Amino acid sequence: MSTEHSSGRAASRDAGDTGSERRAELLAIAADLFAARGVRATTVREIAESAGILPGSLYHHFDSKNAMVDEILREFLDHQRRSYDEVLREAADARTTIAELVRRSFRGMHRYRAAVAIFQNEANHLAGIERFDHLRQASRDFERVWKRVLADGRRTGAFRADLNITLAYRFIRDGVWTAVHWYNPRGRLTINAIAEQYIAILCEGIAAPERQ
Amino acid sequence: MSTEHSSGRAASRDAGDTGSERRAELLAIAADLFAARGVRATTVREIAESAGILPGSLYHHFDSKNAMVDEILREFLDHQRRSYDEVLREAADARTTIAELVRRSFRGMHRYRAAVAIFQNEANHLAGIERFDHLRQASRDFERVWKRVLADGRRTGAFRADLNITLAYRFIRDGVWTAVHWYNPRGRLTINAIAEQYIAILCEGIAAPERQ
Amino acid sequence: MSTEHSSGRAASRDAGDTGSERRAELLAIAADLFAARGVRATTVREIAESAGILPGSLYHHFDSKNAMVDEILREFLDHQRRSYDEVLREAADARTTIAELVRRSFRGMHRYRAAVAIFQNEANHLAGIERFDHLRQASRDFERVWKRVLADGRRTGAFRADLNITLAYRFIRDGVWTAVHWYNPRGRLTINAIAEQYIAILCEGIAAPERQ
Amino acid sequence: MSTEHSSGRAASRDAGDTGSERRAELLAIAADLFAARGVRATTVREIAESAGILPGSLYHHFDSKNAMVDEILREFLDHQRRSYDEVLREAADARTTIAELVRRSFRGMHRYRAAVAIFQNEANHLAGIERFDHLRQASRDFERVWKRVLADGRRTGAFRADLNITLAYRFIRDGVWTAVHWYNPRGRLTINAIAEQYIAILCEGIAAPERQ
DNA sequence: TATGAATGAGGTTTCATTCAT
DNA sequence: CATGAATGAAACCTCATTCAT
Incomplete structure (x- = not known):
């Protein structure tokens, strides 16, 4: 130690x-x-x-x-873990679950904005310090949640069969959390609006559906 | 300053x-x-x-x-600007163009990996220093390129009518560039594989197409 | 100061x-x-x-x-001064007196162990502070007692004629008081045992007496 | 570490x-x-x-x-260890050897006065710091040298049969090394004079020899 | 008596940078 | 081109002490 x-x-x-x-x-x-x-x-x-x-x-x-940083981060991470776990316990279909995970991520970002920004910006550098070992565990915990839902969805046919789970997870994670860099709680774009638009892009893509 | x-x-x-x-x-x-x-x-x-x-x-x-940092960043930014401009000059349909922008972003990330990481991690902090004023201009240049293509695509019906251009741009930008944090040039996932998967998710979404 | x-x-x-x-x-x-x-x-x-x-x-x-330090030291120094003075008033021969001074030093060390350690370790540094001026006086008082007995003994023939009073005093003082660094009140070596062995070495030396 | x-x-x-x-x-x-x-x-x-x-x-x-302190102490300790070892290799009788050890201690004190003072004053406190672990080893090395000579002398009859080796060692060590507190290289008492007087007291005691 | 918040001076260390050689 | 000694500002942190409550 x-x-x-x-x-x-x-x-x-x-x-x-x-x-x-x-x-x-x-x-x-x-x-x-x-x-x-x-x-x-x-x-x-x-x-x-x-x-x-x-x-x-x-x-x-x-x-x-660093003790201050640690306390700031722990509060957010504990909250977010609990929030994700709740979603899993509600056991809806994969697509609904993914959407809810996105929503809860944005809500966490809204409530713990500073902590999310710190986590997003510096987790990599901080993780080199023993005191911040737990950051890696938190990241792994989050990853497990998302990947499980993505894999479930792919298996049940809710998601594309050719979906690369790892890449999909990373794309979502990076796209969602990095929003903290520009999200302005007093701006015109509300957390809900952002979340729903992201969910739409994520699930349906930006391309217009083919006419039938 | x-x-x-x-x-x-x-x-x-x-x-x-x-x-x-x-x-x-x-x-x-x-x-x-x-x-x-x-x-x-x-x-x-x-x-x-x-x-x-x-x-x-x-x-x-x-x-x-800081002069070193500046030189490192300028090299990448100049290259990327030229690369994006080339795509625009080729004048394909919006969807093809977006895909090509994604590809060229990943190629830039591969070639100027360190610079991209620095830009991604520290542009915000560096922008406070006079010498790095040009970073903001570069960001704006990139933004203009992406948004123009997205808007074109929406107007021509290639992209969904309800697409929020700003949010879509930010989602793509954050999801793509943040990949530099985990991209490993000697790993199994090649730049091409990542780019194509991202393009697929982005355009079609993760959801399986409805059976007709 | x-x-x-x-x-x-x-x-x-x-x-x-x-x-x-x-x-x-x-x-x-x-x-x-x-x-x-x-x-x-x-x-x-x-x-x-x-x-x-x-x-x-x-x-x-x-x-x-520092007021705490002062009080701790004063209690010990007052006691020790009184204890030495008692010995002088008892007026035995020089060798008996020296032995008794040694014994009383060890008894003081036992009773005021912490104070002795502080005095031994830090008198020099503390003496630079006005409040601790009296430490120097105490040292001088002690020195006077020992040297008087040593000089008496040399004059009366109890001690060697070639004895350097100053050096002998310093050797005894340093050897005796420094014992506080290792003396363990709960150890096997009692205060009495240590005192008597020190008195023996001091008076007779470590060398075996020549056979006659 | x-x-x-x-x-x-x-x-x-x-x-x-x-x-x-x-x-x-x-x-x-x-x-x-x-x-x-x-x-x-x-x-x-x-x-x-x-x-x-x-x-x-x-x-x-x-x-x-602390790196400075360390370097200062190591130089002295290395020297003193070598110096003591030389004495042991010369293999004289116990009394001569003890006298020589005393002399070499004083010579070390003269040459590395500051280091000796630091070692004497602070070895105990410093030893709590990992970097200064070696101080304890040095102390043990010195102790072994002195005790071996004292034990040899007692066994061969050069020293008193009732000599407590441990106490004798501590008395000598403390009396000798503590002299650094008052030794003044520019004073009247030379290193040699002090050493010889200490050797005399140590070996023969302060008491005058009984008339035969 | 005790608490808890704060002070203010000073401690060791870091680091980008300069410059004579 | 490179060195090595030095600068000066600023960093984090410590700690004896004060004082309203």
Whole structure:
């Protein structure tokens, strides 16, 4: 084990206090900065300044900058995992399920926008740090969900027989999650509109149906 | 915005030296590191070390670290712009054209893999620096090409009438370019295979066609 | 030299509170940490944590970290001074007196182990701080006691005529007090055993007496 | 393995360059400060200031502050080990050997004064850091040398039969090495004078021989 | 008495860059 | 072309201490 673990030094950082209001505030501020500028490019000075405190004061609440990143990401990942699992338990047909997965991805993106942006931008780089090992597991968990539904759909004839499951999964994943780069919660395009359009393209393609 | 102007010293290199072999070598080494670890996270020391020289020596070839990034990106962007323009000049039907754009995107990704990764990962962050203003222009150029073809296709009935051009463009762009994160030139999935599968999904959708 | 004066606030504690039980407990905890890790290396957070309170709470009992160190050292130094003085008042021959000084040093080390360790490790560094000026005086007091006995013994013929008083004093002092680094109160070697062996070596040497 | 290892990042720090003149200068400056104020209490800023450079510049020569400490200590320890081993190879009687060990200890103290002071003051605290694991081995090596000679002497009758080898060793070690705290190379007491007086006390004791 | 949030100074280290040789 | 020493700014983090509650 390397140095990248929460040492639980101060009472204020022990399990119970994880939910303090000030903490949540600071975390939200940090998340927005991380999302906008990148984790490395965001300095603790900037976070502190945005929060109106001094850099050292951040360390009363968090063990390190990476500990903040970690907490931000975990909250999103836990939520998203639960959300996907719910869909699987509802056991609809493959096409309905895929559509619902897309919808829930966009809803997660809406609710945890900063976290999604961080995850999307930096998962690769962060994964080199021991503390962020769990990111890889989360990615694998997500992958398993999508691929299972795609494979089911192909087997039952809901999806094309020549569908390459891996490539389809990657196309969807990348297309959907990368939307966080341009999605604007206060823009004209709502989460629902985007999701439904993506689902349409994904399922039916952009080509017009042949006239019969 | 910082002040990122090429200093006077650069003049001595702008003409002849730009094409030196050593330069290209160094640039390739740097590009791979930038792509793998991120621009900020890659130190000039690491680049120098990979090249077997000392950090100071890099400055005989390039004005700065960002100058290297700039050169790496420009090469790719110029190529890609020309490649897209060629497609437009060939004036096929919309669907053929879209397919060809996808193919040429993947070919660009194959040839300028590191540059694409850098562009994909860091264009947003770099765009804040004066020297990288041109990235935004390049993005706009690409966008114009894709949207024109999509709009043409919708007008001529090749594409669905209810297609949201902007969203379709973004979905394609994100899905295609983000593939650089996992594309492995020595893997089993060739550029061609990926491109054709993506084109199929994109045009026809993943859903099996209704039996008539 | 820093300004280390007890602030006005301390007045409220100087009389009655000095003897509180909680204080003594906290002081003992701090002393052990200071001894084990060094004064500088021990943080008030660690002390507080060991005591089960928060760092800020320590300041209800003590003015500062150095005030704790000071109190710990003073208790030992006052005791040791009194103990040495008693020996001098008993007025035995030089050799008996030296032996008794050694014994009482070890007894002091046993009773004020942490304080002795701190004194031994850090007197030099602490002496640069105004508040710890008295350490130098204590050292001088101790030195005077030992040297007087050694000089008496040399004059009366109890000790060798070629004895260098200063060097002998230093050898004894260093050899004896440094034992605090390895002395283990729960180990097999008792304070008495160590003292008697040291007295033997000191007085008779390690060499076997010449056969006559 | 933790983070405390030389990473050999820069060419200037690779094996060969270990002997540069500037390095040695800087190391000597640092050693004196470490010895005088303690390792923790000495800041890299102070070292740099003493050397007339900026703090960051130190990192051109050394990987870290602890790397400097390590190098300082290793040089002394390697020397002292070799020096002790030479004595053992000369195979004189136990008393002569012990005397020679004392002499060589003082000579080592003279030549590597700062290193000895650091070793004496901080070996215990440093040993908690992985990088300084070897300190414990060095201590054990030294202990083995002294104890072997003491045991030999007791067996052959050169030393008292009731000598406690462990305690005798510790007394000598502590008495001798702690002298570094007050030894002044420009003072009146030469290394030789101190060594001979210590040898006399150690072997014959401070008590005057009984008249025969 | 105790808490928890904050301070402010200072710590070690990193790193792009410069420049005399 | 390359080196190696140095710069200077800025990074993350630590910690004794304060103080309103």
